[in-house]
Amino acid sequence: MKTAVIVFPGSNCDRDMAVALETVTGQAPAMVWHRESALPDGIDFIALPGGFSYGDYLRSGAMAARSPILRAVSDAAGRGVPVLGVCNGFQVLTEAQLLPGALMRNAGLNFVCRTVALTVENSQSLFTASYGAGEQINIPVAHHDGNYFADAATLDRIEGEGRVAFRYTDSVNGSARNIAGVLNDAGNVLGMMPHPERAIDRAHGGTDGLRLFEAALGVLA
């Protein structure tokens, strides 16, 4: 299982993501710089980490979405390679139009940094198969721009197609329908504001995030 973490200037959760991937696969991921135009051969899983890529200039994720490596990520996603975007990674995936919608400034204008409860809305996806349908899990969030927006028709469509992976149990940031995580139509791209890589060790206060990596990386029995 070969994994990759895409690193942008301003990424700051790339090392935590690498630890999570190595914990589950036993192999250190390739750390791929944004200027690269190709991924290493044989990558089975791509993670876009949290942080403030390009200083959040213009819009969160806007610059990163137009960086050379994103073309390679987009091609890989099109071939069915699983892609996980967390926090800024989620913003990058929406800006790159690999996921629908947009992430706007939190409705309360505050940076929200705490562990939140999520409901697993889709437990059938490759990322969420280790959770039970409707299960409540606890994962930390830390973001300023996590307010998920899409027009009503798009929201109805993704809900109808089971593409809402996670929902906040309570309003955290003003997100439409409390959406915390969204899948693409093929189910191999997941964007989520909460940080599963920050919940992989008992010392983190919980291991609910570890199960996402175990499911996605095929380590579950």
Next chain:
Amino acid sequence: MKVNVYVTLKPGVLDPQGKAIHHALEGLGFGGVADVRAGRFIELDVADGTSDADLDAMCARLLANTVIENYRIERP
């Protein structure tokens, strides 16, 4: 050639920053402000003769996120 680009949130998209500015104006004693919406102004210095199509593509592909924003191009 200077070209001005105005990027604004689409009508109906909640603008928490505009709301905060509105509250701050009221706090300063300015009554009679019905609403505030904040946007972004971008000044481009482009080659003379840059086509409308190119300017439009710059806006659609990068300067605005058309999921949530509209843009208006003002050329001399």
